Amino acid sequence: MMEISVSEKSGWVSDLIFRELKRFEEDAKVSADCVNVVRVDNRITSVGLDIRRSEV
Structure with a gap:
């Protein structure tokens, strides 16, 4: 399994939150x-x- 740094995880989670928020808004x-x-x-x-x- 690939090791993911904390900052990469935070960026990925932020992207997911904003993508889902955009879908919710629409x-x-x-x-x-x-x-x-x-x-x-x-x-x-x-x-x-x-x-x-x-x-x-």
Whole structure:
């Protein structure tokens, strides 16, 4: 199994979070006005979202 560094894992997880958030926005017709990803020692500890309904 390939060894993955902590910073590479954090980058991969961040990409996954934002990809899924984009899918959620499109499906639910909402938008994330603010996304706050908190990292401690290159590890994601929390993700905060401020979600607003899109104008249709």
